[in-house]
Amino acid sequence: MLSPRDERDVSAAVAAAEGPLRIFGGATRQIGNTVVGEGLCTAGLAGIELYEPGALTIVASAGTPLAEIEAVLAAENQRLPFEPSDMRGLLGTSGDPTIGGVVAANVSGPRRIQAGACRDSLIGVRFVDGRGTVIKNGGRVMKNVTGYDLVKLMAGSYGTLGVLTEVAFKVLPGVETRASVLISGLTDAQAVAAMSQALGSPFEVSGAAHLPIGEVGLPLTMLRLEGFADSVAYRAGKLTELLSGAGEISVETDPERVRAMWQELRDVAPFHGRAGDVWRVSVKPSDGPGIAARTGGELFYDWGGGLIWVLLPEGTDLRARLGDFAGHATLIRSSVENKARFSVFQPEPAPVAALCAGLRRQFDPKGILNPGVMG
Amino acid sequence: MTEVLDTDYDNRIIRVQTGRTNISVTGAVEEDGFFYAPDPSSQLACAIAGNIAMNSGGAHCLKYGVTTNNLLGVTMVLMDGTVVEIGGAHLDNAGYDLLGLICGSEGQLGVVTEATLRILRKPEGARPVLIGYDSNEVAGQCVSDIIKAGVLPVAIEFMDRPCIRATEAFAHAGYPDCEALLIVEVEGSDAEIDAQLGVISQIARKHNPVELRESRSAEESARIWLGRKSAFGAMGQINDYMCLDGTIPVSALPRVLRRIGEMSKDYGLDVGNVFHAGDGNMHPLILFNANTPGDLEKCEAFGADILKLCVEVGGCLTGEHGVGIEKRDLMGTQFSDEDMVVQMRVKDVFDPDWLLNPAKVFPLSASESHRAAQSEVAA
Numbered sequence: 001m002l003s004p005r006d007e008r009d010v011s012a013a014v015a016a017a018e019g020p021l022r023i024f025g026g027a028t029r030q031i032g033n034t035v036v037g038e039g040l041c042t043a044g045l046a047g048i049e050l051y052e053p054g055a056l057t058i059v060a061s062a063g064t065p066l067a068e069i070e071a072v073l074a075a076e077n078q079r080l081p082f083e084p085s086d087m088r089g090l091l092g093t094s095g096d097p098t099i100g101g102v103v104a105a106n107v108s109g110p111r112r113i114q115a116g117a118c119r120d121s122l123i124g125v126r127f128v129d130g131r132g133t134v135i136k137n138g139g140r141v142m143k144n145v146t147g148y149d150l151v152k153l154m155a156g157s158y159g160t161l162g163v164l165t166e167v168a169f170k171v172l173p174g175v176e177t178r179a180s181v182l183i184s185g186l187t188d189a190q191a192v193a194a195m196s197q198a199l200g201s202p203f204e205v206s207g208a209a210h211l212p213i214g215e216v217g218l219p220l221t222m223l224r225l226e227g228f229a230d231s232v233a234y235r236a237g238k239l240t241e242l243l244s245g246a247g248e249i250s251v252e253t254d255p256e257r258v259r260a261m262w263q264e265l266r267d268v269a270p271f272h273g274r275a276g277d278v279w280r281v282s283v284k285p286s287d288g289p290g291i292a293a294r295t296g297g298e299l300f301y302d303w304g305g306g307l308i309w310v311l312l313p314e315g316t317d318l319r320a321r322l323g324d325f326a327g328h329a330t331l332i333r334s335s336v337e338n339k340a341r342f343s344v345f346q347p348e349p350a351p352v353a354a355l356c357a358g359l360r361r362q363f364d365p366k367g368i369l370n371p372g373v374m375g
Numbered sequence: 376m377t378e379v380l381d382t383d384y385d386n387r388i389i390r391v392q393t394g395r396t397n398i399s400v401t402g403a404v405e406e407d408g409f410f411y412a413p414d415p416s417s418q419l420a421c422a423i424a425g426n427i428a429m430n431s432g433g434a435h436c437l438k439y440g441v442t443t444n445n446l447l448g449v450t451m452v453l454m455d456g457t458v459v460e461i462g463g464a465h466l467d468n469a470g471y472d473l474l475g476l477i478c479g480s481e482g483q484l485g486v487v488t489e490a491t492l493r494i495l496r497k498p499e500g501a502r503p504v505l506i507g508y509d510s511n512e513v514a515g516q517c518v519s520d521i522i523k524a525g526v527l528p529v530a531i532e533f534m535d536r537p538c539i540r541a542t543e544a545f546a547h548a549g550y551p552d553c554e555a556l557l558i559v560e561v562e563g564s565d566a567e568i569d570a571q572l573g574v575i576s577q578i579a580r581k582h583n584p585v586e587l588r589e590s591r592s593a594e595e596s597a598r599i600w601l602g603r604k605s606a607f608g609a610m611g612q613i614n615d616y617m618c619l620d621g622t623i624p625v626s627a628l629p630r631v632l633r634r635i636g637e638m639s640k641d642y643g644l645d646v647g648n649v650f651h652a653g654d655g656n657m658h659p660l661i662l663f664n665a666n667t668p669g670d671l672e673k674c675e676a677f678g679a680d681i682l683k684l685c686v687e688v689g690g691c692l693t694g695e696h697g698v699g700i701e702k703r704d705l706m707g708t709q710f711s712d713e714d715m716v717v718q719m720r721v722k723d724v725f726d727p728d729w730l731l732n733p734a735k736v737f738p739l740s741a742s743e744s745h746r747a748a749q750s751e752v753a754a
Contacts, residue, residue, distance in 0.1 A: 054519025055625040120444045141622040143656040143694035145430045145479045148718045152475020173525035196385040202496045231567045284464035328469035346469035351457045356471045358724035
């Protein structure tokens with residue numbers, strides 16, 4: 001296995017590679033197809049290169065543990081806006097998630113609907129392309145249209161366009177407190193309507209999820225508010241008023257309990273330790289309940305109804321059940337065989353797939369960077 | 376191509392043809408209490424297509440992001456005439472983030488004809504506080520302290536003395552005659568605004584401001600914004616000007632302003648600085664006289680020096696106006712040859728014959744040698 005200590009090592013390793021490389025950080029998010037090749041672990045490229053709390057900017061080497069970044073930010077009462085998930089519980093992996101892995105998979109949690117995805121906070125990258133050349137793009141400022149935005153392209157490309165060596169983020173202030181407005185007993189359609197109403201209000205909802213079977217066996221709809229204490233209390237009151245016709249409403253104000261409930265949702269805890277395949281479906285929120293009904297699986301909604309996590313018996317062809325739909329389904333957890341059989345990522349229309357293949361050839365002409373991981 | 380194709384409040388999206396102006400997107404939804412967040416100063420005239428090409432921002436992007444953060448999908452005509460849909464009303468992409476790549480590509484990858492944009496509910500209210508300081512360093516420190524305190528203003532605007540004096544003479548907004556002026560705006564209910572302005576004012580007072588004026592009403596807010604909004608017009612009254620668009624790390628502000636002041640003396644041209652201090656996007660306005668032979672060239676050289684300085688302190692050549700032709704020869708100050716070649720290879724994928732805006736973004740020497748090398752490989 002290759003264990004580069006710095007960017008130059010990565011460059012030399014890629015330039016010298018004669019066969020496929022299996023690139024990983026903490027190997028906790030093994031989502032794509034299995035790659036057969038020599039391992040290249042980026043965990044040796046660790047360390048925070050720059051952190052300016054007053055400029056809301058952090059730059060770190062790609063192998064830096066996510067936990068270290070979050071701890072350094074928390075010490076200044078700041079945070080990554082996009083609330084990256086921890087996939088170890090769902091995928092049964094161990095090890096330390098790295099910030100480069102978060103970027104490679106464009107990971108984002110419940111706050112995606114308010115603060116954007118990982119790619120929205122990512123403002124700069126350095127990477128080694130398939131020729132072994134060190135490339136930089138973006139930088140450390142949040143407004144930048146100098147040249148093409150390869151920063152976004154690298155996010156979610158699962159190491160197939162280059163080996164990330166350094167990433168830069170815009171971060172956000174932390175919050176004084178948080179609360180959840182909880183509604184029980186809604187059908188999926190009623191819940192999505194209520195979430196749409198809340199997200200279309202001026203009350204800055206930072207999470208909107210629906211569990212058709214909540215903790216006590218009844219449907220539970222959750223709306224999260226974050227900020228200064230008085231403001232959170234005010235907005236919780238306003239939301240309760242706005243949704244008063246929707247069902248039985250209560251407000252959870254214990255910040256620790258609120259944190260825990262959204263973390264469970266973020267990490268897909270309802271499916272931990274449960275057998276079967278796990279799919280992640282992204283749709284227009286109002287399409288959510290109709291699409292969900294077609295899955296035939298156990299499920300819950302995040303992103304105001306726009307993200308559906310589905311648990312199905314192993315080997316179920318979800319895409320066949322859904323047919324043509326606007327959005328995409330990703331097979332997050334399954335056997336190696338089923339991942340290869342169904343394709344992990346939603347197949348793209350031919351002209352789009354051709355563009356993607358063209359980009360891959362340009363960035364990785366030898367076809368050695370995580371080949372096949374995205375299908 | 377200016378039609379609104381679909382307005383969907385449940386899903387908080389609007390789909391438009393891209394010739395529609397930025398302001399008329401908000402115009403189509405504001406009666407129902409919604410708005411489209413990116414608000415470049417040129418929003419009366421600029422089209423969504425151009426916003427996508429330049430990844431435009433505006434004064435409010437500290438909180439709401441720039442175009443790429445508010446764009447969900449596009450219909451794009453590829454160079455071979457194929458029409459593709461990228462993204463849509465759902466979030467994120469199945470494969471590569473082509474949407475992110477297209478946004479900010481200055482029309483070099485395809486022609487975007489329709490766009491799905493995120494719309495947001497208008498906040499209950501917004502009010503600014505005006506803060507004046509006797510030094511740029513102190514103003515910069517105040518910005519940093521506000522951000523560190525956990526308040527996320529929707530806008531932090533900065534003006535320096537030349538700009539303050541010019542706008543005061545032009546718009547009579549009642550600004551103090553000081554070295555640096557900040558306008559910090561927050562949003563929410565009245566009580567939420569009061570609380571946030573309270574925190575900001577408390578921080579500002581620690582730095583001994585020469586003036587601190589919290590807005591209490593819509594009239595007071597309008598008065599505070601009056602000077603800032605007339606800044607470009609005011610500078611234009613004095614002379615011809617060239618507006619720059621570099622971005623710097625906020626922490627580099629005092630150093631950059633000091634250096635611009637020194638260069639202004641060397642070149643013998645006045646400059647006023649208007650700055651989105653929350654996000655580091657500077658708009659220095661260099662004054663010159665187009666009728667004086669040699670003045671324009673001197674002004675362009677001064678502008679290039681300022682942009683090089685932006686890169687030197689860790690920033691970039693352009694925050695939201697794009698590279699175009701004007702700045703293409705400066706690309707080498709920010710990027711290595713390899714950095715540019717990788718970008719040009721992206722263009723090769725979308726537009727193999729380099730027919731779309733071929734002379735923009737990249738230095739001609741770089742694009743010509745790249746294309747010559749490509750055709751050699753092909754042959």
